Amino acid sequence: MAAKPExxxxxxxxxxxxxxxxxxxxxxxxxxxxxxxxxxxxxYYYFPRxxxxxxxxxxxxxxxxxxxxxxxxxxxxxxxVRAIQEFIRNTAEEADRVSFNGFMPIGFxxxxxTSCISESLRHxxxxxxxxxxxxxxxxxxxxxxxxxxxxxxxVLIISMLEGALILxxxxxxxxxxxxxxxxxxxLIK
Amino acid sequence: MAAKPExxxxxxxxxxxxxxxxxxxxxxxxxxxxxxxxxxxxxYYYFPRxxxxxxxxxxxxxxxxxxxxxxxxxxxxxxxVRAIQEFIRNTAEEADRVSFNGFMPIGFxxxxxTSCISESLRHxxxxxxxxxxxxxxxxxxxxxxxxxxxxxxxVLIISMLEGALILxxxxxxxxxxxxxxxxxxxLIK
DNA sequence: GTCTATAAGAAGATAGAC
DNA sequence: GTCTATCTTCTTATAGAC
Numbered sequence: 132m133a134a135k136p137e138x139x140x141x142x143x144x145x146x147x148x149x150x151x152x153x154x155x156x157x158x159x160x161x162x163x164x165x166x167x168x169x170x171x172x173x174x175y176y177y178f179p180r181x182x183x184x185x186x187x188x189x190x191x192x193x194x195x196x197x198x199x200x201x202x203x204x205x206x207x208x209x210x211x212v213r214a215i216q217e218f219i220r221n222t223a224e225e226a227d228r229v230s231f232n233g234f235m236p237i238g239f240x241x242x243x244x245t246s247c248i249s250e251s252l253r254h255x256x257x258x259x260x261x262x263x264x265x266x267x268x269x270x271x272x273x274x275x276x277x278x279x280x281x282x283x284x285x286v287l288i289i290s291m292l293e294g295a296l297i298l299x300x301x302x303x304x305x306x307x308x309x310x311x312x313x314x315x316x317x318l319i320k
Numbered sequence: 321m322a323a324k325p326e327x328x329x330x331x332x333x334x335x336x337x338x339x340x341x342x343x344x345x346x347x348x349x350x351x352x353x354x355x356x357x358x359x360x361x362x363x364y365y366y367f368p369r370x371x372x373x374x375x376x377x378x379x380x381x382x383x384x385x386x387x388x389x390x391x392x393x394x395x396x397x398x399x400x401v402r403a404i405q406e407f408i409r410n411t412a413e414e415a416d417r418v419s420f421n422g423f424m425p426i427g428f429x430x431x432x433x434t435s436c437i438s439e440s441l442r443h444x445x446x447x448x449x450x451x452x453x454x455x456x457x458x459x460x461x462x463x464x465x466x467x468x469x470x471x472x473x474x475v476l477i478i479s480m481l482e483g484a485l486i487l488x489x490x491x492x493x494x495x496x497x498x499x500x501x502x503x504x505x506x507l508i509k
Numbered sequence: 510g511t512c513t514a515t516a517a518g519a520a521g522a523t524a525g526a527c
Numbered sequence: 528g529t530c531t532a533t534c535t536t537c538t539t540a541t542a543g544a545c
Contacts, residue, residue, distance in 0.1 A: 136510090138511085152436060153433075153436055153437065154343065154345060154432075154433045155346075156343060156345035156346040157344075157345040157433065157437060159537070159538060159539085160538075160539065160540090161537075161538075161539090169512095170511070170512045170513070171512080171513080171514095171539095171540085171541095172510090172511060172512045172513075173510085173511065173512075175539095175540070175541080176510070176511075176512095181539065181540065182538095182539070182540095231436075232436070242486055242489075242490040243343075243485070243486045243489045243490060244342075244343045244346065244433060246489050246490050246492075247341060247342055247346075247420075247421075247489070248342070248346060253490060253492075256490045257490055257491055260487060260490065260491070283499050283502065283503075286487065286495075286496055286499050287480070287499055287500065287503055289483065289487065290479075290480050290483035290484040290486075290487055290496055290499070290500060291476070291479050291480050291483055292483065293482075293483035293486050293487070294478065294479035294480055294481065294482035294483025294484070294485075294486070295479040295483070296432070296483075297431055297432045297479075297482050297483070297486075298449060298475065298478065298479055298482070300431075300432045300435050300436070301431040301432060301435050301442060301445045301446055301449065302446055302449070303435075303442075306475075307475055307479055310472050310475050310476055310479070311476065311479060313472065314472075314476055314507065317506065317507065318503065318506065318507070325528085327528095327529085348519070348520060348521085349520075349521060349522090350519075350520075350521090358529095358530095359529070359530045359531070360521095360522085360523095360530080360531080360532095361523095361528090361529060361530050361531075362528085362529065362530075364522070364523075365528070365529075365530095370521065370522065371520095371521065371522090
């Protein structure tokens, strides 16, 4: 795959930041173009089918980014409990670092928002959650957990983190995220 | 307080259903008026400050509705574990009943979506979460849990349920919600 | 490939008749 | 109090110059 031009990168990165922060519908193409400094023609040159195609690429990118982070963190630690705690703690630190105001490489509540609008966006979000689930499952199974138990733990961890992110963004405090960290040992044992 | 006219009720109920299902930004006033069968003049007569004022009333109503349900369910059961499980199970059943497609008296991901747009909407959502938290806390403290432990458990339960709702709506399956039910006993002990 | 100008429609909001 | 017609602005999307 050839390297994409700079304007392509600018558009995708700006769009990702805005979509994942404000939501899909709250983000207009004009805002994306204004903040990325790109003209409208470029967007429709790279994404002929418009906003939805751009959002699909943002979801795909966001998913790859998180998968990479999650994979690394889960591999770095011998103890799966500590590994998972580490990932969630990193998420909280990132949220604080950007003051809940930048690209939060985490929240796919875009998922819920777009799921009743577009089937293709919904499907992309389902794939994202499934990918994360498999990473948690692999790590837990490698530590001796049975497949079905690993699956339900993985789903629970993702639920807790996504829900805590909602609370965190709403309350403008990372406390709910750290609260999840505290309960991981009690769940995975 | 005098009883509100029928058109007022129609508007608020239709708006609630659409806001909580599709999201704030994805729901246009025209859609609300078309589906409620009301003219635009009525909306601005009852809500002179427009969409945001209407959304505030919907959040207030939704909060009252959930608080009532939660209070009842928590009071009905001697065992707090079973009481909380019952409430979450009811939520899953309601989601299935409306096929993730009607008024889901639960998800305040509107919270995250609107928090970066309007301070007054964000504040209303914070109040909502705080109210729920206090109901869980009271029930847990009545059963002998210390205040701080009850608080963190309450925040965790809300996080789990909200996150599970995101997964459920995205995957169009209530399984993530029932998954939360399974882990309540392990957490509250 | 890059950029501008503009179209076509929907958004939220308002004025004013009845 | 109820309803309609209209305004402005912003949305996504396109056409076409360079």
